[in-house]
Amino acid sequence: xxxxxxxxxxxxxxxxxxxxxxxxxxxxxxxxxxxxxxxxxxxxxxxxxxxxxxxxxxxxxxxxxxxxxxxxxxxxxxxxxxxxxxxxxxxxxxxxxxxxxxxxxxxxxxxxxxxxxxxxxxxxxxxxxxxxxxxxxxxxxxxxxxxxxxxxxxxxxxxxxxxxxxxxxxxxxxxxxxxxxx
Numbered sequence: 318x319x320x321x322x323x324x325x326x327x328x329x330x331x332x333x334x335x336x337x338x339x340x341x342x343x344x345x346x347x348x349x350x351x352x353x354x355x356x357x358x359x360x361x362x363x364x365x366x367x368x369x370x371x372x373x374x375x376x377x378x379x380x381x382x383x384x385x386x387x388x389x390x391x392x393x394x395x396x397x398x399x400x401x402x403x404x405x406x407x408x409x410x411x412x413x414x415x416x417x418x419x420x421x422x423x424x425x426x427x428x429x430x431x432x433x434x435x436x437x438x439x440x441x442x443x444x445x446x447x448x449x450x451x452x453x454x455x456x457x458x459x460x461x462x463x464x465x466x467x468x469x470x471x472x473x474x475x476x477x478x479x480x481x482x483x484x485x486x487x488x489x490x491x492x493x494x495x496x497x498x499x
Contacts, residue, residue, distance in 0.1 A: 322485070330496065331492060331496075334495070338495075341495055343387075345488070345491050345495060346388065346488070347385075347387075347388075347390075348491050349487040350389075351383065351390060352483075353390075353480060353487055356479075357392060357476060357479065357483070358381055361381065361476070362381065365467045367424075368423065368424065368467075368470070369422060369423060369424060370404050370405035370423065370424045371399075371404055371422075371467065372403050372404070381393075381394050381395075381464060394464045394465040394467075394469075395463060396465045397464075399462065399463060399464070400446055400447070400459070400460065400461070401447050401459040401460065402446060403461065404421060404422050404461055405419075405422075405424075405427060406419070406420050406447065407419035408435070411436075412435065417430065417431050418430055418433050418435075420433065430449065430459075432449045432450045433459055434447070435448075436456075446459070
C-alpha cells in the first residue's frame with residue numbers, strides 16, 4: 318500500500334480538476350503505477366546484476382514482467398529454473414576438456430564442479446547442455462536458481478521507500494501535465 322502526501326494548495330487544485338474531468342483519475346493513477354513498476358524493474362535488474370553472474374540477456378521483459386489489472390499493477394518474475402549456462406561457466410561452448418569446468422551463480426565465486434560435462438542427451442540436438450552424474454549414477458541436466466529467486470533476494474526495505482518516492486513524483490508530474498492540458 319502506498320501513502321500519498323499532497324500539500325493543501327495542490328489538494329484544492331486537484332479537487333477542482335477532478336470535478337471538471339471525472340474519468341481522469343483512473344487514467345492518471347494507472348499511468349503513474351506503470352511508470353513506477355518499470356522503474357522498480359530497472360532497479361531490481363541493477364541489484365541482480367551486482368550480486369549474480371547471470372547473463373544480462375536473461376533479465377528481459379519475458380522473465381521480469383508487469384501484470385496490469387484495473388487499479389493494480391503487479392511486478393512478476395519467472396519461476397522456471399534456469400540452465401547453468403545462463404550464469405558464469407569457464408567452458409562456454411561444448412568441447413572436450415581435461416580440466417574441471419568451473420561454474421558460479423554469485424559473482425566472484427567460481428568453483429570446480431567435478432562431475433559436470435557438456436553432452437547431447439538421447440540424440441536430441443536441442444538438449445545440448447551441461448549435465449552431471451548424481452549419486453545414483455543417473456545423468457541430469459544442471460539447473461540453477463530462477464529469476465524469481467534472484468529478484469526476491471533484493472532487499473525490500475530499500476525498494477519500498479523508492480516505490481513510495483517514485484510513485485509520488487510520477488503522480489505529481491502526470492497531474493500537472495493533465496491539468497496543463499485544460
